[in-house]
Amino acid sequence: MNNRKKRVMKNKVLNIKKKFNLFNDRWSPKVIAEINNYQVKLTKLKGDFPWHSHKDTDEAFIVVEGDLRIDFKDGFVSLSEGEMYVVPKGVEHKPSAVKEVKIMLIEPKGVVNTGDLEPNNLTAKNDIWI
Amino acid sequence: MNNRKKRVMKNKVLNIKKKFNLFNDRWSPKVIAEINNYQVKLTKLKGDFPWHSHKDTDEAFIVVEGDLRIDFKDGFVSLSEGEMYVVPKGVEHKPSAVKEVKIMLIEPKGVVNTGDLEPNNLTAKNDIWI
Numbered sequence: 001m002n003n004r005k006k007r008v009m010k011n012k013v014l015n016i017k018k019k020f021n022l023f024n025d026r027w028s029p030k031v032i033a034e035i036n037n038y039q040v041k042l043t044k045l046k047g048d049f050p051w052h053s054h055k056d057t058d059e060a061f062i063v064v065e066g067d068l069r070i071d072f073k074d075g076f077v078s079l080s081e082g083e084m085y086v087v088p089k090g091v092e093h094k095p096s097a098v099k100e101v102k103i104m105l106i107e108p109k110g111v112v113n114t115g116d117l118e119p120n121n122l123t124a125k126n127d128i129w130i
Numbered sequence: 131m132n133n134r135k136k137r138v139m140k141n142k143v144l145n146i147k148k149k150f151n152l153f154n155d156r157w158s159p160k161v162i163a164e165i166n167n168y169q170v171k172l173t174k175l176k177g178d179f180p181w182h183s184h185k186d187t188d189e190a191f192i193v194v195e196g197d198l199r200i201d202f203k204d205g206f207v208s209l210s211e212g213e214m215y216v217v218p219k220g221v222e223h224k225p226s227a228v229k230e231v232k233i234m235l236i237e238p239k240g241v242v243n244t245g246d247l248e249p250n251n252l253t254a255k256n257d258i259w260i
Contacts, residue, residue, distance in 0.1 A: 007205035014214040016192070033216050035188045035236055038168055040214070058165045062146070075137035084144040084170070086163050106165055106236060 016064060019130055020044065020102050028124040029105055029113055037109050042130070046100040050122065052115035053092045059107045060086045066101030070094070146194060149260055150174070150232050158254040159235055159243055167239050172260070176230040180252065182245035183222045189237045190216045196231030200224070 019032050019042055027049060029041035045068065061068065062084045070077050070085060071094040077085050087093050114123045149162050149172055157179060159171035175198065191198065192214045200207050200215060201224040207215050217223050244253045 006201070009202070009205040009207045012215060013207050013209055016212050016214055033190060033214060035168075035190045035216055036219070036238065038165075038236070040190065040236070060163060060165045060170065071136070072139070075139040077139045077143050079143055082146050084146055084163060085142060086165055089166070106168070106170070108166065 016042070016104065017102075020064070022130045026100070027113065027122055028128070030128050030130040032130060034109065038106060039109050041105040041107070042102070043105065043113075044100055044102055045095060045097045048096040049094060050114065050117060050120075051092050051094045052117050053090055054087075054107075054111055054115045055090050057108050057111055058086050058089050059105060059111065060084060061095070062104040062106070064102040064104055066097060066099060068101045068103055069096050071096065146172070146234065147232075150194070152260045156230070157243065157252055158258070160258050160260040162260060164239065168236060169239050169241075171235040171237070172232070173235065173243075174230055174232055175225060175227045178226040179224060180244065180247060180250075181222050181224045182247050183220055184217075184237075184241055184245045185220050187238050187241055188216050188219050189235060189241065190214060191225070192234040192236070194232040194234055196227060196229060198231045198233055199226050201226065 014032050023030055026044045026046055029043040031039050031041050033040040063079045063081050065081055068079045073092055079085055110126060112123060114120060144162050153160055156174045156176055159173040161169050161171050163170040193209045193211050195211055198209045203222055209215055242253060244250060
């Protein structure tokens with residue numbers, strides 16, 4: 001089959017920055033892709049999230065636009081656009097952002113955003129695809 | 131502990147674009163992070179890779195810089211900077227790039243870049259961290 005005859009499968013390509021135009025709510029991760037039982041999620045954050053941890057899994061944060069701070073009990077990291085950090089399993093952390101930040105998360109399917117906390121008003125529904 | 135006294139953990143933040151400055155070889159994925167048993171890898175590609183598939187796993191491609199084409203037996207996708215595509219488990223594909231492209235891969239630890247092919251001169255060593 002030559003190139004001209006091949007179907008262009010444009011509809012399956014995800015433009016990460018454009019996906020952020022599809023929602024405005026914060027702290028509520030949206031799924032854009034699954035890799036086996038792992039999910040890639042996008043979320044917008046502003047202000048402080050409560051301290052929490054995920055006892056069974058690491059969690060990767062990638063900043064797509066803006067600046068993110070993640071506090072730990074013994075330190076903190078500041079991430080700018082194009083920077084990544086993996087919070088290890090079981091480590092208490094508190095993400096925060098002075099201005100709205102757009103981030104991408106990589107973690108297993110089923111991870112609850114508020115981790116080990118009792119479900120609260122910031123606990124987001126899972127498996128919301130955009 | 132107030133902010134001023136907290137340790138800044140700069141050394142654990144990964145700058146994805148800067149990581150690409152640490153290697154020049156192509157088709158040889160380098161690990162930058164692990165999320166449990168999943169790995170985030172960076173690689174540079176130019177030219178054509180052989181047709182292959184990964185029978186046990188999906189494979190996510192994210193273009194960090196440049197343009198990537200992935201051919202399938204029944205179609206193809208073209209990805210530019212900031213675009214993502216997940217090749218489903220078992221699907222034959224052929225990545226290629228006219229000019230050098232920088233890409234990020236997300237997949238389980240242990241995935242061999244040439245998939246189901248007999249190991250060949252393009253088969254890269256796994257678990258090379260940068």
